Amino acid sequence: MMYPKDTPWHKLARGGIIPGAATALAYETGGWRTFRPVRDDECCINCLFCWVYCPDGAVVCEDKTVKGRGFDLDHCKGCAVCAEVCPKDCISMHPESDFAQ
Amino acid sequence: MPDQIALEGNIAVAEAMRQINPDVVAAYPITPSTEVVQAFSQFVADGVVDTEFVAVESEHSAMSACISASLGGGRVMNATSSQGLALMWEMLYIASSLRTPITLALVNRALSGNINIHCDHSDSYGARDCGWLQLFCENAQEAYDSMFQAVKIGEDMRVRLPVMVCYDGFLVSHSVEMVKVEEDAAVKAWVGPYIPDRPFLDIEHPYTVGPLDLQDFYFEHKRGQIEAYKCLPDIIEEVGASFGEAFGRSYGLMEPYMMDDAELVVVSLGSTAGTVKDVVDALRGQGKAVGGLKLRAYRPFPAAEIAAQLAGKKAVAILDRAMSFGAASAPLYSEVTSGLYANRVCVPCLGYLYGLGGREILPEHVERVYADLAEAAAAGWAEPEMRYLGLRE
Numbered sequence: 001m002m003y004p005k006d007t008p009w010h011k012l013a014r015g016g017i018i019p020g021a022a023t024a025l026a027y028e029t030g031g032w033r034t035f036r037p038v039r040d041d042e043c044c045i046n047c048l049f050c051w052v053y054c055p056d057g058a059v060v061c062e063d064k065t066v067k068g069r070g071f072d073l074d075h076c077k078g079c080a081v082c083a084e085v086c087p088k089d090c091i092s093m094h095p096e097s098d099f100a101q
Numbered sequence: 102m103p104d105q106i107a108l109e110g111n112i113a114v115a116e117a118m119r120q121i122n123p124d125v126v127a128a129y130p131i132t133p134s135t136e137v138v139q140a141f142s143q144f145v146a147d148g149v150v151d152t153e154f155v156a157v158e159s160e161h162s163a164m165s166a167c168i169s170a171s172l173g174g175g176r177v178m179n180a181t182s183s184q185g186l187a188l189m190w191e192m193l194y195i196a197s198s199l200r201t202p203i204t205l206a207l208v209n210r211a212l213s214g215n216i217n218i219h220c221d222h223s224d225s226y227g228a229r230d231c232g233w234l235q236l237f238c239e240n241a242q243e244a245y246d247s248m249f250q251a252v253k254i255g256e257d258m259r260v261r262l263p264v265m266v267c268y269d270g271f272l273v274s275h276s277v278e279m280v281k282v283e284e285d286a287a288v289k290a291w292v293g294p295y296i297p298d299r300p301f302l303d304i305e306h307p308y309t310v311g312p313l314d315l316q317d318f319y320f321e322h323k324r325g326q327i328e329a330y331k332c333l334p335d336i337i338e339e340v341g342a343s344f345g346e347a348f349g350r351s352y353g354l355m356e357p358y359m360m361d362d363a364e365l366v367v368v369s370l371g372s373t374a375g376t377v378k379d380v381v382d383a384l385r386g387q388g389k390a391v392g393g394l395k396l397r398a399y400r401p402f403p404a405a406e407i408a409a410q411l412a413g414k415k416a417v418a419i420l421d422r423a424m425s426f427g428a429a430s431a432p433l434y435s436e437v438t439s440g441l442y443a444n445r446v447c448v449p450c451l452g453y454l455y456g457l458g459g460r461e462i463l464p465e466h467v468e469r470v471y472a473d474l475a476e477a478a479a480a481g482w483a484e485p486e487m488r489y490l491g492l493r494e
Contacts, residue, residue, distance in 0.1 A: 003318070009320075012322060020307060027313075
């Protein structure tokens with residue numbers, strides 16, 4: 001269980017613990033990202049290298065397919081490992097400002 | 102068994118550890134604390150304790166292992182000095198932040214450099230902000246007694262914090278004194294069994310320890326930690342009184358000596374408090390209204406209680422056995438005088454630095470302090486300059 005962001009200090013568990021396990025999914029780190037990965041799905045051969053190497057599990061894979069599935073932008077920190085390991089160079093990194101409304 | 106037996110301070114502390122029979126001791130030897138671990142590892146080898154003894158490769162690893170063992174649900178102990186404590190430094194903060202009630206025998210020794218193995222309080226002072234309790238002991242008996250109390254205070258469900266039992270290197274650790282060693286069953290019963298805060302491997306109730314803690318929660322966690330220290334003065338008094346009821350030796354946050362009608366007071370930590378008491382006795386014999394205030398709890402620092410003790414006195418001396426370089430004054434002086442100001446107690450305070458690197462402090466040094474206090478009392482004022490005892494000038 002993640003505490004809501006407005007939880008006052010005296011409502012938190014002792015020792016800075018988080019009650020519950022595997023809580024990383026509930027903690028959004030996408031806000032740290034400066035560069036956003038964009039996959040060219042025409043060129044993607046679905047080798048899954050990006051999915052294997054992503055340190056944050058932020059490459060979306062469904063039915064053994066990453067092609068056309070995009071990225072989990074709530075957790076992608078923009079580290080660009082996916083772009084680096086892609087054997088077809090079909091993942092490119094773009095400044096977040098390009099996506100600002 | 103005789104009522105008292107002759108023991109070195111370190112061996113008395115190792116005896117206390119044998120009687121407590123902790124689940125885990127992870128330690129690395131360093132002078133002058135080595136004997137504690139050496140004697141205790143003999144108990145392990147002889148099978149007289151059930152403790153898992155972890156011989157680690159450094160003090161950093163020792164403290165890391167202690168934290169893990171404590172989180173794993175065990176009662177955990179350790180001993181170190183000086184550089185050993187310094188090497189534990191980053192783990193000390195983690196131990197207190199994770200609220201692991203580890204007991205550490207800290208045998209006070211000067212920090213390098215230059216290298217020195219003898220007593221001063223630079224190691225304790227260096228770790229004063231890391232969230233551990235620090236109880237200073239005057240002699241071997243207090244060190245022995247405080248080990249049991251440290252366990253009880255740190256493990257109290259209202260507290261759950263690690264505790265250092267501090268005693269002066271060589272002066273207490275290696276001096277042979279008469280010590281009353283209590284019956285195993287009696288102290289075991291008094292300390293009681295270890296009750297984990299929460300079992301570590303409870304798959305029905307998993308939890309996450311030591312996660313990333315950024316701008317959004319770190320401050321609230323620290324505020325929670327600050328709160329934990331507020332109840333400590335009462336608990337230290339409570340546990341000290343309970344120990345007294347059980348074994349006839351009571352303890353508190355401090356020990357006032359001839360303070361009731363005293364006009365001139367010397368505040369000190371550790372074995373020096375014994376020298377101060379002797380000098381007080383001698384000066385009382387000459388009809389002088391002098392007293393001593395021995396601080397036992399340095400963390401938590403009982404500022405209001407100290408101010409209450411010093412209110413109405415004519416002059417006070419504060420003895421420091423280590424310096425905070427570049428600070429306005431030495432640590433104990435700064436903290437005592439700050440507590441006096443905050444509690445609206447105005448009394449001339451003289452600060453002394455003494456005993457660095459094991460330099461001897463003699464009764465005549467303390468006599469000089471009381472003579473200085475008499476002058477300050479007459480003037481109603483003391484220059485806020487550092488004074489030195491036993492230094493070649």
